[in-house]
Amino acid sequence: MMSSCKxxxxxxxxxxxxxxQKAFLPEEIYTVxxxxxxxxxxxxxxxxxxxxxxxxxxATEEEQQRRNKEMLQLVQ
Structure with missing residues (x-):
C-alpha cells in the first residue's frame, strides 16, 4: 500500500x-x-x-511506470 490513509x-x-487523470494515463490502464x-x-x-x-x-515518469504496474496487478 502506498499510504495509510484512513x-x-x-x-x-x-x-x-x-x-x-485520463489524459495522463496510458489508454490500456484507463480501460482496465x-x-x-x-x-x-x-x-x-x-x-x-x-x-x-x-x-x-x-509523478515522475519512473513513478508513473511503477504505478502502472501496480494498477495492472490490482485490476487483473
Missing part, C-alpha cells in the same frame, strides 16, 4: 479521480480500470486504486 473512498470518487470499477471492487481495492491515481499527473 479515508474510505466511495466508488464515485474513484471514478472521478480516474476521469481527472474502468472495467475493474464496473465489477464492484472491495473498499480496500477502491482505496488502493484511488491512491495510485492520486496526483498521477505530477
Amino acid at each position: 479515508l474510505d473512498h466511495p466508488i464515485e470518487d474513484v471514478f472521478s479521480k480516474l476521469e481527472s 480500470c474502468v472495467r475493474f470499477l464496473e465489477k464492484q471492487p472491495t473498499q480496500v481495492e477502491l482505496n488502493e486504486l484511488f491512491h495510485l491515481l492520486k496526483k498521477y499527473d505530477l
Whole structure:
C-alpha cells in the first residue's frame, strides 16, 4: 500500500479521480480500470486504486511506470 490513509473512498470518487487523470494515463490502464470499477471492487481495492491515481499527473515518469504496474496487478 502506498499510504495509510484512513479515508474510505466511495466508488464515485474513484471514478472521478480516474476521469481527472485520463489524459495522463496510458489508454490500456484507463480501460482496465474502468472495467475493474464496473465489477464492484472491495473498499480496500477502491482505496488502493484511488491512491495510485492520486496526483498521477505530477509523478515522475519512473513513478508513473511503477504505478502502472501496480494498477495492472490490482485490476487483473
